[in-house]
Amino acid sequence: MEKVQLDSIDRKLLRVLQRRADISQAALAEEVGSSPASCWRRLKALEEAGVLGPTVRLLNPQAVGKTLDVVCQVRMKAHDVESRSAFESFIVGREEVMECLSMSGEWDYQIRVTVSDMAEYEDFLMRRLLAQPAVAHSASHFALKRIKSTTAIAV
Numbered sequence: 001m002e003k004v005q006l007d008s009i010d011r012k013l014l015r016v017l018q019r020r021a022d023i024s025q026a027a028l029a030e031e032v033g034s035s036p037a038s039c040w041r042r043l044k045a046l047e048e049a050g051v052l053g054p055t056v057r058l059l060n061p062q063a064v065g066k067t068l069d070v071v072c073q074v075r076m077k078a079h080d081v082e083s084r085s086a087f088e089s090f091i092v093g094r095e096e097v098m099e100c101l102s103m104s105g106e107w108d109y110q111i112r113v114t115v116s117d118m119a120e121y122e123d124f125l126m127r128r129l130l131a132q133p134a135v136a137h138s139a140s141h142f143a144l145k146r147i148k149s150t151t152a153i154a155v
Helices: 008-019 025-032 036-048 081-092 118-129
Strands: 068-076 097-102 109-115 135-142
Touching (some): 008 025, 025 036, 068 081, 081 097
Antiparallel strands (some): 097 109
């Protein structure tokens, strides 16, 4: 994907939408100093260019009982395309996995898991993750407190 050229109004639109995706078109246009029609055209262009993805509502994990955050590092037995693809498909299908990064260095993947309690994590780790044929080892790190959690990207 090519980098999209953004002007100052596009950047304002993106900053506002990352904070308040439910803002009305009229309020958004006013806040960024644009007409509603121009604002709408810009939003459509940003969507078509792949800059804007789906609109979602973010949940408070504690409010829904997901109080345990775990960063899990994974080392693979095999690095062939089929093994990586099977592992990545497994990860994509797991709703407790919030994020997965392919890493350089000692570990092959780093995943962030959010679950209700230690029993739920143990089930995920022992019966699901470590049961994957290509997984050799894992290391789990348990968060004591969430200091910052954001989905906003600086633009």
